[in-house]
Amino acid sequence: MFEGKKVLFSGMQATGNLTLGNYLGALRNWVNLCDEYECFYSVVDLHSITIRQDPATLRKRARSLLMIYIAAGLDPEKNCLYYQSHVSGHAELAWILDCFTYMGELNRMTQFKDKSAKHADNINAGLFTYPVLMAADILLYQADVVPVGIDQKQHLEITRDIAQRFNAIYGDVFTIPEGYYGKVGAKIMSLQDPSKKMSKSDENPNGSIYLMDDPDTVMRKCKRAVTDSEAQILYRDEQPGIHNLIDIYSACTSKTPEEVVKEFDGKGYGEFKMAVGEAVISVLKPLQQRYAELEKDKAYIDEIIKANAEKASYVSSKTLRKVQHKVGFPDRVR
Numbered sequence: 001m002f003e004g005k006k007v008l009f010s011g012m013q014a015t016g017n018l019t020l021g022n023y024l025g026a027l028r029n030w031v032n033l034c035d036e037y038e039c040f041y042s043v044v045d046l047h048s049i050t051i052r053q054d055p056a057t058l059r060k061r062a063r064s065l066l067m068i069y070i071a072a073g074l075d076p077e078k079n080c081l082y083y084q085s086h087v088s089g090h091a092e093l094a095w096i097l098d099c100f101t102y103m104g105e106l107n108r109m110t111q112f113k114d115k116s117a118k119h120a121d122n123i124n125a126g127l128f129t130y131p132v133l134m135a136a137d138i139l140l141y142q143a144d145v146v147p148v149g150i151d152q153k154q155h156l157e158i159t160r161d162i163a164q165r166f167n168a169i170y171g172d173v174f175t176i177p178e179g180y181y182g183k184v185g186a187k188i189m190s191l192q193d194p195s196k197k198m199s200k201s202d203e204n205p206n207g208s209i210y211l212m213d214d215p216d217t218v219m220r221k222c223k224r225a226v227t228d229s230e231a232q233i234l235y236r237d238e239q240p241g242i243h244n245l246i247d248i249y250s251a252c253t254s255k256t257p258e259e260v261v262k263e264f265d266g267k268g269y270g271e272f273k274m275a276v277g278e279a280v281i282s283v284l285k286p287l288q289q290r291y292a293e294l295e296k297d298k299a300y301i302d303e304i305i306k307a308n309a310e311k312a313s314y315v316s317s318k319t320l321r322k323v324q325h326k327v328g329f330p331d332r333v334r
């Protein structure tokens with residue numbers, strides 16, 4: 001469909017504020033992928049309501065995420081950036097795939113176990129079938145590759161299993177997607193607990209640098225970052241806090257960890273943390289400026305939302321019609 005270009009699909013939830021980890025580990029590395037792949041990036045709002053959300057906040061954050069995609073450099077002419085809820089095929093295919101997914105498989109999903117422990121008062125069916133919706137996202141676009149973090153690997157596996165099961169019954173309907181582990185982005189850990197990933201759902205705001213944090217806040221968080229009492233800047237597992245700061249500095253300046261170690265040889269943690277803060281600030285600045293401009297241009301964003309939802313609907317309807325026919329639903333009368 002796309003002149004031989006392979007298809008890439010990924011999605012992000014608009015829950016919580018995006019962190020430096022999301023940017024350096026994912027978003028930033030997506031920018032040039034459109035040269036090689038036909039890219040779809042969805043704001044997966046259907047997934048978000050598996051956890052209770054305040055409607056006004058969700059709506060605001062969904063729009064904000066879409067603008068962050070653009071501010072981070074994803075060109076909306078070259079990448080399809082859209083809201084999952086604007087394309088009805090996601091929910092429709094998810095239902096069909098539900099009927100090809102076993103309870104036992106879903107029971108094994110570690111994210112379901114984690115989330116149901118965390119939200120024990122609201123273990124809803126959507127939380128349980130979350131991976132099937134994710135499979136629908138990916139398979140609707142016949143995606144060849146899916147850039148995902150480690151935490152989503154199990155969901156990609158079940159997507160492949162569902163697709164293979166369906167194909168075994170009905171013939172070659174779905175492309176079997178692969179994980180995209182091309183240029184892996186930096187894995188950024190929490191500033192307060194370097195054994196945990198920096199996460200937008202972290203309850204301690206000092207653990208994460210948010211993309212919209214102002215320079216003072218960034219600097220304050222860097223200065224407060226948990227380190228150790230070794231008093232030497234070395235890149236090794238025994239110093240996870242310093243290791244993480246080196247990773248951040250290195251990702252922001254494109255220097256290798258070895259170069260960073262050399263640069264700060266004999267220097268104190270205080271000085272190093274300031275340098276990390278400065279480096280982060282200079283990476284966030286252009287993104288924040290672009291975001292502020294986009295915020296003012298409502299008509300432009302609205303146009304992108306509309307045009308890209310139409311494109312996504314068109315592409316996904318091809319797969320959906322085929323699947324509906326395969327399972328035996330009556331064809332539409334034109």
Ligand code: TRP
Nearest residue numbers: 009010011012013044134137146
């Ligand atoms: N579950 C993913 C996450 O929380 C988001 C997501 C939804 C996704 N659908 C997807 C990621 C399809 C990749 C492909 O990170």
